[in-house]
Amino acid sequence: MTDIDTNKPRAGISRDKAAEPELGQGPIDGFRYNSADFAALEWEQMWTKVWLVAGRVDQISDPGDYITVPIGSESILCSMGSDNKIHAFYNVCQHRGNLLVSAETGSLNGGDFTCAYHGWRFDNDGTLVWVHCEEDFPQGNPCGKRNLVEIPCDTWGGFIWINMDQECKDLFDYLSPVSEHLDCYQMEQMKRTHWVTLEGGFNWKVVQDNFNESYHLPFVHPQTVTVMNEHYSGCQFDMYPTGHCRMLMPGGGPGPQYKGSYEKTFQGLQEDFNFWEFDPSPFKDDLSALRVALQKHKRKAGAEKGYDFSLYSDEQLTDHYHYTVFPNVSFSMKPDGCIFLMAYPHPDNPKKCFFNMWYLTKFPEGAKEYYSNSMRDWVSVDQQVEHETGKVGEISCGHGIDQDVAIWSSQQQGLNSRGYRGEYMPYQERRIRFFHENIDRYLSSNTDK
Ligand code: FES
Numbered sequence: 001m002t003d004i005d006t007n008k009p010r011a012g013i014s015r016d017k018a019a020e021p022e023l024g025q026g027p028i029d030g031f032r033y034n035s036a037d038f039a040a041l042e043w044e045q046m047w048t049k050v051w052l053v054a055g056r057v058d059q060i061s062d063p064g065d066y067i068t069v070p071i072g073s074e075s076i077l078c079s080m081g082s083d084n085k086i087h088a089f090y091n092v093c094q095h096r097g098n099l100l101v102s103a104e105t106g107s108l109n110g111g112d113f114t115c116a117y118h119g120w121r122f123d124n125d126g127t128l129v130w131v132h133c134e135e136d137f138p139q140g141n142p143c144g145k146r147n148l149v150e151i152p153c154d155t156w157g158g159f160i161w162i163n164m165d166q167e168c169k170d171l172f173d174y175l176s177p178v179s180e181h182l183d184c185y186q187m188e189q190m191k192r193t194h195w196v197t198l199e200g201g202f203n204w205k206v207v208q209d210n211f212n213e214s215y216h217l218p219f220v221h222p223q224t225v226t227v228m229n230e231h232y233s234g235c236q237f238d239m240y241p242t243g244h245c246r247m248l249m250p251g252g253g254p255g256p257q258y259k260g261s262y263e264k265t266f267q268g269l270q271e272d273f274n275f276w277e278f279d280p281s282p283f284k285d286d287l288s289a290l291r292v293a294l295q296k297h298k299r300k301a302g303a304e305k306g307y308d309f310s311l312y313s314d315e316q317l318t319d320h321y322h323y324t325v326f327p328n329v330s331f332s333m334k335p336d337g338c339i340f341l342m343a344y345p346h347p348d349n350p351k352k353c354f355f356n357m358w359y360l361t362k363f364p365e366g367a368k369e370y371y372s373n374s375m376r377d378w379v380s381v382d383q384q385v386e387h388e389t390g391k392v393g394e395i396s397c398g399h400g401i402d403q404d405v406a407i408w409s410s411q412q413q414g415l416n417s418r419g420y421r422g423e424y425m426p427y428q429e430r431r432i433r434f435f436h437e438n439i440d441r442y443l444s445s446n447t448d449k
């Protein structure tokens with residue numbers, strides 16, 4: 001949403017605390033993670049009724065450009081139409097059901113989508129334009145009639161979103177208030193500079209549960225305790241009626257509970273200090289003052305490095321703004337980009353899923369090549385990044401996310417055990433309960449979500 005007077009995105013993210021929802025206490029059992037029946041119900045009642053990310057808008061900029069995206073047992077075809085609108089279709093030929101397009105991405109270059117089986121052709125708006133032996137159909141020529149089956153498609157934040165429910169609500173309403181909060185990041189200007197998909201031996205909810213709590217940080221990511229206030233007492237957790245959540249966690253130094261040395265903190269933040277040419281030595285005896293000093297320094301030094309921080313609050317320059325969008329998206333916002341994570345269900349095995357890790361980079365205006373401090377690497381604005389795919393352990397998603405990924409397979413094994421009695425969670429993990437209750441809301445109802 002933009003400010004009507006200035007036509008500029010709103011500055012800063014609202015830090016207003018959301019009202020706490022009333023949550024139940026029933027156990028979140030293992031069967032939710034390993035039952036084929038439960039997965040089938042999720043598919044029918046939830047996956048086919050929610051807005052899902054299919055790709056980035058800049059993947060299909062010209063008419064005839066297309067991508068295909070596997071979502072559970074479906075393949076979705078997104079194509080830039082001659083009307084300069086993105087259309088989304090089930091990727092299935094309307095003759096006798098062959099998968100129409102097998103490539104992950106491509107361009108028609110003025111041609112049509114042509115089925116490999118009997119040659120039926122569909123244009124980039126999904127209209128059937130040519131069939132072999134058109135005079136031989138007693139029921140009438142199918143051209144213009146047996147078109148591709150189109151589904152709702154919209155864009156926000158530079159993402160292509162699709163929904164398999166023809167009666168779905170508007171995307172912006174669905175995403176509220178996350179869409180308003182993240183307006184200042186202008187994510188539509190970000191470029192995907194890292195794209196990994198891992199096939200993992202764990203249910204998709206294992207992934208989203210993990211990103212809905214920070215209780216694991218001292219153990220899975222021990223490096224975090226020296227550089228951020230990971231303790232729940234210093235964080236804010238918000239749950240919204242639309243099913244989305246967020247966590248605000250102070251960064252730029254540890255919390256007051258940290259009893260370690262300043263050397264460890266300085267070591268953990270060393271690359272940031274170097275990048276920002278920041279001298280931390282005055283803060284050896286007072287780490288609590290480090291965060292604000294770093295914010296002030298970045299604010300001043302940002303422009304020299306080509307950043308535009310004018311839309312960010314001071315907290316956004318150091319802190320962790322972590323959002324989870326129902327059902328399967330997590331964003332972790334940084335001043336120069338975002339880590340973007342999603343898990344999609346496996347077509348037929350509830351104990352597996354596809355985990356996607358993207359890094360989206362915000363390039364300073366006019367920059368073609370850019371050193372991303374978050375990525376610790378040079379990235380290019382002009383190239384579509386290569387899609388790396390493999391199994392867990394074969395490809396890195398970066399050190400921090402690799403630590404998360406490493407735990408999920410062993411958790412799935414435990415969730416399958418007859419000895420697992422359901423979770424026993426502290427209050428700080430309540431976003432997980434909220435997440436599961438939102439799933440249940442879909443599973444038990446056909447009414448408006
Ligand atoms: S199934 Fe596509 S043309 Fe026959």
Ligand SMILES: [Fe+2]
Nearest residue numbers: 216220221404
């Ligand atoms: Fe983690």
